[in-house]
Amino acid sequence: MMLIYSSEDEIKKRENAFAIIDDIVSKKGRNYLFDLTGLSGGFIVSDKDLSLLETYVGPAIFEKELQKQGKIHLGGEKVFAVNRTSSGILATILSLVKENSHVIHFLPELPSHPSIPRSCKLVNAQYEEFDNIDNFKILDNTSLIVITGSTMDHKVISEDIFLKIINIAKEKDIIVLVDDASGARLRTSIFKQKRAWDLGADLVITSTDKLMNGPRGGLIAGKENLINKIKAKANEFGLEAQPPSIIAMVNGLKDYTGDNLINAISRKDELLKILENKYSMFKATPTGVMIDENGLKKELDNFINDFDISNKDLSFIFAMILLKKEGIITIPAVSMPGASTTIRFDLSTNDSKSIELDDLYKKINSSFKELTDLVSNEDKCREFLFNH
Ligand SMILES: *Cc1c(COP(=O)(O)O)cnc(C)c1O
Numbered sequence: 001m002m003l004i005y006s007s008e009d010e011i012k013k014r015e016n017a018f019a020i021i022d023d024i025v026s027k028k029g030r031n032y033l034f035d036l037t038g039l040s041g042g043f044i045v046s047d048k049d050l051s052l053l054e055t056y057v058g059p060a061i062f063e064k065e066l067q068k069q070g071k072i073h074l075g076g077e078k079v080f081a082v083n084r085t086s087s088g089i090l091a092t093i094l095s096l097v098k099e100n101s102h103v104i105h106f107l108p109e110l111p112s113h114p115s116i117p118r119s120c121k122l123v124n125a126q127y128e129e130f131d132n133i134d135n136f137k138i139l140d141n142t143s144l145i146v147i148t149g150s151t152m153d154h155k156v157i158s159e160d161i162f163l164k165i166i167n168i169a170k171e172k173d174i175i176v177l178v179d180d181a182s183g184a185r186l187r188t189s190i191f192k193q194k195r196a197w198d199l200g201a202d203l204v205i206t207s208t209d210k211l212m213n214g215p216r217g218g219l220i221a222g223k224e225n226l227i228n229k230i231k232a233k234a235n236e237f238g239l240e241a242q243p244p245s246i247i248a249m250v251n252g253l254k255d256y257t258g259d260n261l262i263n264a265i266s267r268k269d270e271l272l273k274i275l276e277n278k279y280s281m282f283k284a285t286p287t288g289v290m291i292d293e294n295g296l297k298k299e300l301d302n303f304i305n306d307f308d309i310s311n312k313d314l315s316f317i318f319a320m321i322l323l324k325k326e327g328i329i330t331i332p333a334v335s336m337p338g339a340s341t342t343i344r345f346d347l348s349t350n351d352s353k354s355i356e357l358d359d360l361y362k363k364i365n366s367s368f369k370e371l372t373d374l375v376s377n378e379d380k381c382r383e384f385l386f387n388h
Contacts, residue, residue, distance in 0.1 A: 001378065003313045003385055007337035012386055013316060017333040019388040020324050028327075034355055035329045038182070038287065038346030042213025044251035045244075052247075059243040066219075066246055069253040074184060074204050075197030076221030080231045081241035081249055085181045085207040086115035086336075088218035091234035092177055092203060093119040093144065096226070102139045105129040106165050107148035109155040113179065114338030116146055133161050138172055145169045145176045149183025149196060152340035153292070154285045156186060159193045166200040175226065176200070181207040181218075189258025190265070190286045202226060208245075211261060211287070211348060214252025217245045261287050264348035267357065271347065274361045279368075288346040291318075296343075300372060307376040313385075314375070315341040320384045321370050326363035 004010060024032050035041075052058030070079030082088035093116075097103055103120050105112055110131045120127035125143070130136045138145070147165055150156045169176045178196035180187065184206035187193040196204035203222035208214035218241070220230065234240045241249065264287040272289050275282045281291045281299035291299075293311035296318060300307075309317070319332035322343075330343045345360070346352065352360075374380040 001308045001313075002310045003378075003382055004316055010335070010337040013320070014334055014336070016386050016388050017320065017323055017329075020320075021329070023388060024327055031354070033327045033329060034351045034360075036288070036345045036347075036349055036352055037329055037331050037334065038211055038344060038349055039207075039209045039216070039331070040211075040213055040349055041209045041216060042252055042255075042350075043215050043248045044213060044255060045247055046251075049247045049251070053243055058247070062243060062247045062250055065250045069250050070219055070221055073253050073256070074180075074206060074219065074221035075195045076204065076227070077224040078227040079219055079221040080227050080234070081208075081246050082205075082218040082220060082234055082239055083241050083245075084216060085179070085205055085218035086113075087234065087239035088205045088220045088230075089113075089115045089177075089179065090119045090122070091230045091237070091239045092205070092220070093123060093125070094237070095229045095233035096175060097123050097125045097143045099124045100126065101141050101143040102126045102128060103144045103146065104136075104138055104142055105146040105148070106133070106136055106157075106161075107131050107151055108157040108161075109151055109153070111152075111340070112148060113152055113181070116179065118338075133164065136165065136168075138168060138174065142172070142174050145174050147176060147178045147196075147201070149178055149180040150186045152181075153290065153342045154182060154186060154287070154344070156183065156191055156286065159191075159199070162193075162199055170200065175202045177202070178204040180204050182210040185211045185256070185258065185261065186286055189261045197221060203230075208249045208252055211346075212252050212256045213350075215245045215248040217241045217249055219249060260348045264288060264346070264352075267347045267352075271345070271357050271360065274357060275364070278365070285344055285346070287348040288344055288352075290342050290344040291315075292342045299368075300375065303372045304375060309375060309378075309381065312341050313381070314371075315343060317375070317381050317384055318367065318371050319343055321367045322363070324384065324388070325370060326367055328360075328363055328367075
């Protein structure tokens with residue numbers, strides 16, 4: 001039985017999550033919500049920034065600052081701000097990939113972010129993906145190689161493999177785009193790897209709200225001639241970021257240090273220890289803990305076995321219980337269609353600092369109990385997903 005099986009269903013679930021969030025904030029207050037997504041969606045702007053926004057003066061100034069801060073963060077000869085990482089990936093593929101050519105994607109662990117195969121489909125390119133370097137090969141007529149630095153579930157590539165792929169690409173003179181949505185910070189601050197540009201990438205894109213206090217948006221950096229092509233295509237289709245986002249990106253980049261991420265490491269070890277007293281479904285991520293859909297199913301099987309719901313749905317339902325009952329926001333509750341169903345509790349987020357680990361444990365525990373109680377009742381599950 002699948003309760004969520006189309007992008008439209010995912011949007012309905014997301015709208016429901018927003019209604020629940022709104023309900024909690026208006027009835028109890030913002031303090032009753034704990035955004036542990038790691039997509040902090042910070043929006044730092046000053047009154048001066050706001051007054052400049054009202055004219056074309058502001059955007060001109062922000063653009064200059066963006067070039068400066070963007071190059072500090074990502075490297076490259078030029079940067080360009082896009083509406084989302086997905087839009088940047090789309091603009092890149094629309095402008096650099098030819099019909100019927102191959103796009104080869106290497107990532108440390110499947111699944112890939114859906115924006116890459118979906119964009120390839122739009123231009124009728126042949127998309128191939130690999131998560132094992134031994135099988136990785138470049139076919140004739142390849143127009144783009146994509147490397148994911150850190151996956152949606154925060155699995156990070158090794159620098160050796162990264163360099164190996166860059167070398168293969170250079171030998172064949174093929175453009176390399178690095179999808180470093182979270183990796184631009186995770187790889188560098190926690191794993192002490194070099195920036196994608198410094199490792200030889202032609203283009204790198206990051207998400208300005210992942211593991212930093214910036215708005216939802218994408219920032220792409222790289223060789224100037226490529227950025228110019230991507231920018232032209234993005235402008236044709238309206239994929240670029242708008243000035244209010246750009247100023248918040250600039251301020252988010254200025255605000256970023258790796259400290260939050262580094263501090264999360266010891267807390268996550270502590271949380272994992274508490275959780276492992278009772279559960280076997282939790283795994284460590286670089287800055288928190290997570291449950292994937294298969295782990296969740298296995299754990300549930302220890303408690304109850306008369307239910308017929310897909311593993312993906314279990315993840316969505318658990319995320320909605322965590323939100324509605326305990327105010328904990330995780331990605332599967334609020335995600336975009338096709339995003340990972342892994343439930344991550346990210347301890348580098350601002351909200352995680354206002355909750356004791358024992359309390360977080362209690363909240364997770366009682367939500368799991370609720371899940372075991374309702375999972376055999378399809379109507380109840382549907383209600384949690386779609387009707388706040
Ligand atoms: C989050 C993410 C994206 C997409 O970011 P959006 O801002 O949602 O478009 C792409 N690739 C990876 C690896 C991601 O983690």
